Amino acid sequence: QKEVEQNSGPLSVPEGAIASLNCTYSDRGSQSFFWYRQYSGKSPELIMFIYSNGDKEDGRFTAQLNKASQYVSLLIRDSQPSDSATYLCAARVGYGGATNKLIFGTGTLLAVQP
Amino acid sequence: DTGVSQNPRHKITKRGQNVTFRCDPISEHNRLYWYRQTLGQGPEFLTYFQNEAQLEKSRLLSDRFSAERPKGSFSTLEIQRTEQGDSAMYLCASSLTQGGTNEKLFFGSGTQLSVL
Numbered sequence: 001q002k003e004v005e006q007n008s009g010p011l012s013v014p015e016g017a018i019a020s021l022n023c024t025y026s027d028r029g030s031q032s033f034f035w036y037r038q039y040s041g042k043s044p045e046l047i048m049f050i051y052s053n054g055d056k057e058d059g060r061f062t063a064q065l066n067k068a069s070q071y072v073s074l075l076i077r078d079s080q081p082s083d084s085a086t087y088l089c090a091a092r093v094g095y096g097g098a099t100n101k102l103i104f105g106t107g108t109l110l111a112v113q114p
Numbered sequence: 115d116t117g118v119s120q121n122p123r124h125k126i127t128k129r130g131q132n133v134t135f136r137c138d139p140i141s142e143h144n145r146l147y148w149y150r151q152t153l154g155q156g157p158e159f160l161t162y163f164q165n166e167a168q169l170e171k172s173r174l175l176s177d178r179f180s181a182e183r184p185k186g187s188f189s190t191l192e193i194q195r196t197e198q199g200d201s202a203m204y205l206c207a208s209s210l211t212q213g214g215t216n217e218k219l220f221f222g223s224g225t226q227l228s229v230l
Contacts, residue, residue: 008154032216043205043221044157051216088156092217101147101170102219104156 003027004091006105014113019076021108023089026070030091033065033072034102038086048074079112086110116140118222120206126228127196134192135225139208146189147219148181149205157205163189164211196229203227 005024013019025033032051036044050056050063050072062075072091076083086107093103119138127133139146145164149157160179161171165186178196183189193200203226207219 004156034218036221043224046218046220049216049218090156100145100217101159101162103159104149106154106156 004105009109021074034090036088120222137206143208
């Protein structure tokens with residue numbers, strides 16, 4: 001079982017709709033979670049992070065965390081064609097001490113149709 | 115803030131040759147990470163430094179890979195005797211530890227390695 005799992009997609013949504021991206025993780029010790037956006041041929045760009053149960057909103061983006069279910073999601077409201085990219089979910093494992101890396105999922109390809 | 119800088123952007127080499135990549139982190143960042151990414155996959159952790167100390171190295175990393183960060187500033191990643199399976203995007207990221215769980219990694223543009 002991979003430590004961070006995502007559906008590879010593609011997830012296709014019409015312009016203006018809500019895109020819902022999901023991620024599960026296996027390590028219950030994971031402390032914080034990150035969503036990165038990656039355009040084709042480019043490097044990952046951080047868009048949100050969350051470490052407390054519940055919702056965190058930033059503009060059109062909402063990150064949701066449920067530690068009991070080991071589930072993280074990203075909602076994108078009013079999706080735009082420019083949101084079309086791969087969305088990477090990452091979990092920080094081993095807060096404190098020597099193990100401090102981010103483990104990434106394979107990413108979900110989002111396609112927003114005009 | 116000039117961001118994380120990586121050089122070269124692209125590297126084409128023949129199998130068996132050695133290659134070296136450089137990463138310059140954001141100036142005040144004390145942690146530096148190397149990741150590798152292949153098509154359709156997420157970034158895979160290779161190693162990371164806090165200042166000049168290499169604190170963790172992936173078990174997946176063979177002895178042909180070595181990384182240094184001699185003065186706690188820029189870092190180099192060397193691959194000896196390259197193999198075709200080494201072809202990938204090599205990403206560098208840096209962060210500033212703030213004692214919390216929300217330490218954020220910022221990535222450079224990467225070095226695309228092609229081994230022929």
